[in-house]
Amino acid sequence: MTRQGGRRNLGARGGLKPRSGPGYLGLLTLVGGLAAVGAGLDAHAAASRDIAELSLEELSDVKITSVSGHAERLSDAAAAVYVITNEDIRRSGVRSLPEALRLAPNLLVARVNASQYAISARGFNGTIANKLLVLIDGRAVYTPLFSGVFWDAQDVMLEDVERIEVISGPGTTLWGANAVNGVINVITRSAADTQGALAGVEAGSAGRNIGARYGGKVGDGSGAFRVYAKGFDEFNTRREAAPGATASDAWSRAQAGFRMDWSGHRDGLTLQADAYRGTEDQAALGDVRISGANLLGRWTRDLGNAGQIRLQSYVDRTQRNIPGSIAEGLTTYDLALQHNLPAMGSHAWTWGAGYRLSSDHVTNAPAIAFLPADMTMRWWNVFAQDEFALAPDLRLTAGAKFEANPFSGKDFLPSLRLGWALGPNSLLWGALSRAVRAPARLDRDLFAPGNPPYLLAGGPDFRSEISNVAEVGYRAQPSPRLSYSVSVYRNYHERLRSLEPTGSGNFVIGNKMTGTTTGLEAWGGYQVAGNWRLGAGLLLLRQNLRLEPGSGDPTGPPGAGNDPSSQWSLRSSYDVPAGKLFGRGEFDITLRRVGALPNPSVPAYTALDARYGWTVRPGVEVSLVGQNLLDAAHPEFGAPATRSEIGRALFVRLELSR
Numbered sequence: 299m300t301r302q303g304g305r306r307n308l309g310a311r312g313g314l315k316p317r318s319g320p321g322y323l324g325l326l327t328l329v330g331g332l333a334a335v336g337a338g339l340d341a342h343a344a345a346s347r348d349i350a351e352l353s354l355e356e357l358s359d360v361k362i363t364s365v366s367g368h369a370e371r372l373s374d375a376a377a378a379v380y381v382i383t384n385e386d387i388r389r390s391g392v393r394s395l396p397e398a399l400r401l402a403p404n405l406l407v408a409r410v411n412a413s414q415y416a417i418s419a420r421g422f423n424g425t426i427a428n429k430l431l432v433l434i435d436g437r438a439v440y441t442p443l444f445s446g447v448f449w450d451a452q453d454v455m456l457e458d459v460e461r462i463e464v465i466s467g468p469g470t471t472l473w474g475a476n477a478v479n480g481v482i483n484v485i486t487r488s489a490a491d492t493q494g495a496l497a498g499v500e501a502g503s504a505g506r507n508i509g510a511r512y513g514g515k516v517g518d519g520s521g522a523f524r525v526y527a528k529g530f531d532e533f534n535t536r537r538e539a540a541p542g543a544t545a546s547d548a549w550s551r552a553q554a555g556f557r558m559d560w561s562g563h564r565d566g567l568t569l570q571a572d573a574y575r576g577t578e579d580q581a582a583l584g585d586v587r588i589s590g591a592n593l594l595g596r597w598t599r600d601l602g603n604a605g606q607i608r609l610q611s612y613v614d615r616t617q618r619n620i621p622g623s624i625a626e627g628l629t630t631y632d633l634a635l636q637h638n639l640p641a642m643g644s645h646a647w648t649w650g651a652g653y654r655l656s657s658d659h660v661t662n663a664p665a666i667a668f669l670p671a672d673m674t675m676r677w678w679n680v681f682a683q684d685e686f687a688l689a690p691d692l693r694l695t696a697g698a699k700f701e702a703n704p705f706s707g708k709d710f711l712p713s714l715r716l717g718w719a720l721g722p723n724s725l726l727w728g729a730l731s732r733a734v735r736a737p738a739r740l741d742r743d744l745f746a747p748g749n750p751p752y753l754l755a756g757g758p759d760f761r762s763e764i765s766n767v768a769e770v771g772y773r774a775q776p777s778p779r780l781s782y783s784v785s786v787y788r789n790y791h792e793r794l795r796s797l798e799p800t801g802s803g804n805f806v807i808g809n810k811m812t813g814t815t816t817g818l819e820a821w822g823g824y825q826v827a828g829n830w831r832l833g834a835g836l837l838l839l840r841q842n843l844r845l846e847p848g849s850g851d852p853t854g855p856p857g858a859g860n861d862p863s864s865q866w867s868l869r870s871s872y873d874v875p876a877g878k879l880f881g882r883g884e885f886d887i888t889l890r891r892v893g894a895l896p897n898p899s900v901p902a903y904t905a906l907d908a909r910y911g912w913t914v915r916p917g918v919e920v921s922l923v924g925q926n927l928l929d930a931a932h933p934e935f936g937a938p939a940t941r942s943e944i945g946r947a948l949f950v951r952l953e954l955s956r
Contacts, residue, residue: 354781354823354831357383358723364463364483366685366695367472367648368606368638376695376717376727377469378771378785378819380404382462384487389871389886391909391923391949393500393507393530396449398456399482400890403821403835403867404466408892408935411942412532413549413578415449416935419466419480420789421815421841422859425935429478429735429765431469435486435570436634437594437612442656442675443626443668445476445738451588451616453553453574455511455526457496460487466819467787468731468767470711471683471697474652475736478765479789488568489513489522489559495956502923502949505532520560527554534579535942538933545942551576566598583622590616605639624668625661630654648697649682658739667748668739669756675704691719705737706761724774735763741795741807754797757807764792782822789815794843794858796851810851811858813843829873836866860935862893862902874912883912884921895935903932917956923949 358373360383365375372381380402392398396415400407406423408416418427428445431438432452439452462484469477497510509528516523529552534544555572573591580586594612601607611633619625636650654677660668683697698712713731720726741760745752771785794811821835840863843855851857867890874883887908894902906928911921924947926932931943 353778354775354825355778357381357823358775358781360461362461362463363485364465364469364472364481367636367650367683368646373723373725373773373775374717374719376693376715376725376729378404378466378769378783378787380464380466380783380821382464384457384459384461387456387459387462389884389909389911390888391886391907391911391921391925391951392456393505393949395452395454395456395484398459398462399464401888402462402464403837404819405464405480405482406837406861406865408895409944410935411545412535412547413450413576416860417447417449418859418861419464420787420817421839421861422479423861424859426740427859428738429476430480430482431473431477432482432484433473434484435594436596436610437592437614438632440476441616441628442658442738443628444740445735448588448616448618450549450551450576450578451574451590451618453528453551454484454486455509455528457498457509458486458492458511458524458526460485460491466785467729467769468713468733468765470731470733471681471699471713474679474681474699474701474711475703475709475734475762478733478735478763486557489524489557490561492524493522496953497955498951498953500949500951502947503533504925504945504947504949505530507531516558516560520562521558523556523558525554525556527552529553536931536945538941538943539939546579546581547942548579549576564600564602566596568594568596570594580621586621587619588617590614603640605637607638608636610634623663623666627659628656630656644687646685647682648685649680651678651680653678662748664748665746667745668743669745670743673739673743676702677704678702693717693719701736703736703762705742709734709736709762723776724772726770726772728770729767731767731769733765733767735765737762744807751804753804755804755806757798757809760795760807761793761809763794763809766790766792779825780822782820784818784820786818787816791815791843796845796849797853797857799850799852808849808851810846810849811843811855812846813841813855816840816842829875831871833869833871834867836864838864856897860895860897860900862895864893866891883910885910892934898937900933900935900941903934904928905932911951917954919953919955921951921953923947923951925949 360372360381361369362372362375363369365377365379382401386401387398390401399405404419406418410416410425414425416423416425418430422429426444426446432447439447441448465481469481473481493513495512500507507530511524511526513524532549534548537543537545553574557570560567571593575589578586592612592614596610598608614630617627632654634652639647656675658673660671662671679699679701681699685695688694695715700710702708711732715729717725717727737760742756744756746754767789769787773783775781791813793809796808796810797805798808800806818838824832826832839861843858845851845854869888872885874885876882889906891904905926907925909921909923911919913919926946931945933941933943
């Protein structure tokens with residue numbers, strides 16, 4: 299289910315000119331070979347995918363790890379956490395990781411153009427949003443260039459995702475700086491759970507993509523592996539300011555990788571790697587080119603009476619060349635240790651430490667520069683957390699992390715979480731946290747133009763941004779058919795980034811913005827019948843940011859992000875009984891409403907996505923997907939003069955598995 303897009307170049311008459319992405323022919327060959335194998339064999343009966351097989355009670359029992367650092371039931375987590383399951387992704391028909399994140403009602407997701415997204419939680423959204431930490435199988439996909447995520451460089455085989463844990467709110471004790479407004483943890487399946495062959499081909503009005511995966515056993519069966527390859531083309535969007543004109547932003551990308559897992563009596567070992575290459579059109583300056591590779595190893599050991607230990611290390615190499623701007627090569631080495639001690643009376647301790655080294659090389663341009671161009675950066679951290687029972691139904695988690703960064707020194711990140719089980723299926727929780735957004739190269743080393751005299755200069759004294767956060771929430775399942783979660787929060791922000799005049803006609807980056815963010819997040823599910831489930835989500839957000847006395851920032855609070863004051867979504871998943879229409883099928887619809895963005899102004903929009911899928915025979919599935927069905931096109935982010943419109947799209951998908 300490789301749900302990425304495709305690509306086209308539109309000529310003056312709007313004709314289609316296919317263009318192969320990197321490695322595209324090789325991927326086609328691989329997919330074609332696996333498809334032929336799958337079609338030519340009598341596949342055994344596939345596991346049933348009825349929505350009724352995973353009840354709301356079972357969903358509440360899903361084990362998550364991102365809140366406390368160890369496995370716990372979702373219903374016991376003292377945080378605003380939403381889990382996107384593999385079934386959610388499959389039945390939604392989404393084609394990319396950013397689109398899959400729209401399924402989380404506690405996230406702000408806006409598509410900018412064919413390849414760019416703005417994603418955040420609890421405000422401060424933008425293409426360089428910097429208060430959300432994102433991990434893929436424990437690897438932080440963070441760039442020290444701006445303390446955020448390049449979303450065009452993040453991809454996974456969506457069929458292999460086990461779940462995506464989305465925490466809105468700080469996760470600082472476990473995850474450290476930049477986990478200010480939320481944490482996204484993408485967790486893929488063990489290789490043992492992805493055995494056999496799978497191939498998918500998808501094509502439609504907005505793109506095309508292909509993907510294949512094969513998994514098998516290693517040695518005596520204690521080990522397993524999988525290999526995969528995928529590629530996509532995403533077609534041009536349209537420019538809003540010039541109706542009918544292409545935005546010349548088509549995008550192609552290819553990626554391949556593997557994962558190997560071994561499990562023994564007391565030990566577990568994981569080794570995985572990915573490599574990718576992509577090209578993104580620009581209207582005049584030449585194609586943007588990105589590439590990268592990563593290798594991760596993780597060892598876990600059951601120490602018996604001494605608890606459990608996990609040691610993880612990875613190396614990540616990324617390259618980005620933006621004609622007319624900069625080129626960057628970044629290599630990161632990361633090592634992390636975590637030790638979960640056995641329960642000692644009513645106490646359960648977790649502690650750990652980490653070290654990261656990044657080597658960054660920037661090739662500057664006349665318009666913009668990062669100085670010095672070459673920089674080696676080091677981070678280290680230690681943390682400890684105690685989870686203890688104040689009473690049989692009352693649990694307090696207290697923790698703190700010390701973290702050092704290469705720009706502003708050390709930060710102290712404490713947190714308290716209290717969970718009160720009011721009954722077997724309800725939890726009242728509250729949390730107090732101190733979170734920071736550590737400086738990035740953009741804050742300290744950015745200069746424009748690239749040579750003196752500089753109109754804009756990085757702030758040599760720029761310090762970590764601070765957020766003190768109070769949260770309270772309630773999660774309940776009053777009946778087997780109904781579950782819901784509600785949380786409210788208030789963030790007190792200090793030392794937010796500002797743009798300060800120097801008195802000499804230029805500007806320097808400073809810390810002279812402050813204010814609050816207040817919001818409500820709610821979602822729930824209702825099992826109408828054994829084959830029909832409804833879901834809903836609501837987000838309300840109010841920001842009150844202001845410049846400190848003495849600030850001369852000409853952009854003011856609008857420069858901190860662009861967010862809607864509200865958004866809501868409704869989802870329906872219905873299993874069509876066998877014998878109707880095309881036989882046993884699945885019909886899913888999602889309706890979402892995103893409020894207007896204030897500055898730059900973007901109109902509110904309502905979008906409807908739908909999918910109908912049916913099993914032709916065991917191992918052969920066909921689905922039809924429609925996206926943005928309520929209008930021909932709409933903008934989601936950016937200034938009117940340059941932004942793209944995201945258009946209606948129709949796709950057909952064929953998936954073969956054995």
